[in-house]
Amino acid sequence: MPGTLYIVSTPIGNLEDLTFRALRVLREADTIAAEDTRHSRKLLSHYGINGGKLVSYWGEREKTKSGNIIEILNRNRDVALISDAGTPGISDPGGVLIKKAIEAGIPVVPVPGPSAIISALTVSGISTRNFVFLGFVPAKKHERAAFFRDIAIETRTVVVYESPHRLIDSIQGLSEVMPDRYIAVCHELTKLNESVYRGSVKDVISVLREAIIAGEYVVVIEGAVRESISFDEALKEVEKLMKAGKGRKEAAKIVATDYGLSRKKLYDSSLHGDPL
Numbered sequence: 001m002p003g004t005l006y007i008v009s010t011p012i013g014n015l016e017d018l019t020f021r022a023l024r025v026l027r028e029a030d031t032i033a034a035e036d037t038r039h040s041r042k043l044l045s046h047y048g049i050n051g052g053k054l055v056s057y058w059g060e061r062e063k064t065k066s067g068n069i070i071e072i073l074n075r076n077r078d079v080a081l082i083s084d085a086g087t088p089g090i091s092d093p094g095g096v097l098i099k100k101a102i103e104a105g106i107p108v109v110p111v112p113g114p115s116a117i118i119s120a121l122t123v124s125g126i127s128t129r130n131f132v133f134l135g136f137v138p139a140k141k142h143e144r145a146a147f148f149r150d151i152a153i154e155t156r157t158v159v160v161y162e163s164p165h166r167l168i169d170s171i172q173g174l175s176e177v178m179p180d181r182y183i184a185v186c187h188e189l190t191k192l193n194e195s196v197y198r199g200s201v202k203d204v205i206s207v208l209r210e211a212i213i214a215g216e217y218v219v220v221i222e223g224a225v226r227e228s229i230s231f232d233e234a235l236k237e238v239e240k241l242m243k244a245g246k247g248r249k250e251a252a253k254i255v256a257t258d259y260g261l262s263r264k265k266l267y268d269s270s271l272h273g274d275p276l
Contacts, residue, residue, distance in 0.1 A: 001076055002073050002074050002076060002104070002105070002106045002107070003030065003072070003073045003074075003075070003076050003077045003078040003079060003106070004073075004078050004079075004106070004107045004108075004109055005069075005073055005078075005079050005081060005097070005098070005101045005106055005107065005108045005109070006025050006029065006078065006079065006080045006081065006109050006110075006111050007081055007087065007088050007089065007094065007098065007108065007109070007110050007111060008022050008025055008026060008080045008081060008082050008088070008111040008113070009022065009086060009087040009111060009112055009113030009114055009115065010022065010040075010043060010082050010083065010084075010085060010086070010113065010114065011043070011085065011113075011114050011190070012085040012086050012114045012115070012116045012119065012189060012190055013085070013188065013189060013190035013191035013194075014190040014191065015043065015046050017113065017114045017190060018043070018047070018113065018114075019111070019112075019113045021111055022111050022113055023047060025080050025111050026044065026047070026049050026080050026082075027047075027049055028078070029053070029078045029079060029080035030053065030072070030077040030078050030079065031053050031054075031055055031069070031072050031077060031078070031079045031080070032044070032049075032053055032054050032055070032079070032080045032081075032082060033055050033056075033057040033065075033069050033079055033080070033081045033082070033097070034054055034055070034056065034057060034082050034083075034084075035057055035058065035059060035082070035083045035084050035088070035092060035093050036056075036058070036084050037054045037055070037056050039084045040054060040082055040084070041054060043082075055068075055069070055072075057069065057081065057093055057094075057097070058093070059092070059093035062093050062095075062096045062097070063096055065097075066096045066097040066100050067100070069081075069097055070097075070100055070101065070104055070106070073101065073104075073106050074104070074106075080111075081094055081097060081098075085114070085116070086114055086115055086116050087112070087113070087114075087115060090115075090117070090133075091135045091136060091161055114190070116161075116186075116189055116216070116218050117133050117159050117218065119186070119189045119190065119218075120159060120184065120186040120189060120218035120219075120220050121157070121159060121220060123184070123186065123189075123196055124157075124184035124186070124196070124198070124220040125182075125184060125198055126157050126182060126183075126184060126220050126221075126222050127157055127222070127223070128157065129157075129257075130155075130156045130157065130223075131156050131157035131158070131159060131223075132154065132156045132157070132158055132159070133159045133160075134147075134151075134158060134159070134160050135160065135161060136160065136161045136162065136163070137160050137161070137162050137166065137170050139166070144169075144170070144173055145173065148173045148174055148176070148177050149177055151174070151177075151178075151221060152177040152178045152181075152224065153224055154223055154224060155223045155224050155225070155226055155258065156223045157220065157221065157222060157223050158220070158221040158223065159218065159219070159220050159221075160218070160219050160221070161216075161217070161218060161219075162217045162218075162219055163217070164213045164214050164215060164216075164217065165213075167185075167208065167213055167217050168205070168208060168209065168213065170219070171183075171185070171201060171204060171205045171208060171219075172205060174201045174221070175201045175202050175205055178201060178224075179200065179201050179202040180200050180201070180202065181200065181201050181221060181222055181224075182198070182199065182200060182221075182222040183198070183199070183200075183201055183204055183219060183220060183221050183222065184196055184197070184198045184219070184220040185197040185198075185204055185208065185217060185218075185219050186217065186218040186219070186220065187215055187216070187217055188215040188216060189216075189218065191215070193215065197211075226258055226259060228259065228260075229259055231261070231265075231266075231269075234255050234256075234259055234261055234266060235266065235269055235270055237251075237255045237258075237259075238251045238252055238255050238266055238270045239251075239270070241254060241255065242270075248267060248270055248271060249267060251270075252266040252267035252270060
C-alpha cells in the first residue's frame with residue numbers, strides 16, 4: 001500500500017502563518033520534498049522539525065525528481081511537498097508529481113494555507129466574485145503586448161505575478177491599453193515591508209516610479225465593464241452558455257449578473273421559448 005502525498009502550503013512571508021495542521025504533517029511525514037532545501041531548512045529549523053528528511057524537488061529537474069518521490073511513496077512512506085512559499089503547483093513546482101501520483105493511485109491530500117493570490121485579492125478593494133489567475137507576466141516583449149491586450153477586454157478580475165525588475169515595464173504596458181483601469185499592486189505581502197499601491201494604472205505607475213522596487217509583487221486588475229445589450233441579445237448569450245454545457249438556471253444567472261438584468265425574466269423567457 002502506498003503512502004500519502006501531502007500538498008502543504010507554507011508561509012509567503014510571515015512564519016506565524018503556518019497552520020497547526022501543516023505543522024503536524026511536516027513533523028509526521030517521512031520525507032519532505034522541497035523546491036529549495038536551503039530555503040525550507042530555515043522554516044523547519046524555526047519549528048524544530050528534523051531537516052534531515054528534506055529532499056530536493058527542484059523545478060528544472062521536476063520530471064526526474066518526481067519519479068524518485070513516487071518510488072518513496074510506493075514504499076508506504078508519506079511525503080509532504082512544499083514550495084519556497086505558498087502552495088506547490090501554483091506557479092511553483094509540483095504539478096508533474098501530483099499528476100504522476102494520481103495516475104499511480106497514490107492518495108493526494110491538500111493541506112491548505114497561505115496564498116499570495118487570495119491575500120492580494122482580499123486587500124485589493126476589487127471585486128472577488130469572479131476572478132482569474134494568469135501566473136507570471138510573459139518576459140518576451142511581443143508576448144507581453146498581446147497579454148496586456150487580452151487583459152484589457154477580460155471582464156473578470158485578473159491576478160498576475162511580476163518580478164521587481166520588470167514591474168515598471170508591466171504597469172507601463174497596462175497603462176498603454178487601459179490607463180484608467182483600477183489596479184492594486186501588492187508588495188511583499190505579510191512581510192515587514194508590506195505595501196499596497198491602489199488606484200488607476202496611470203496614477204499607480206507615477207507612484208511606483210518614485211518607489212524602491214524590490215521583492216515580490218502581486219498585481220490585481222479590475223475587470224473590463226461589458227457594454228449593455230438588449231434583452232434579445234442576452235437571451236442569445238444564455239443559449240450559447242447552454243450549448244457550451246451550462247444548465248439553463250446557471251446560464252441565466254451568469255448573463256443576468258454580467259449585464260445587470262433580471263435572472264428570473266431571462267430564465268422564464270428562455271424556458272418558454274421566446275424567440276432568440
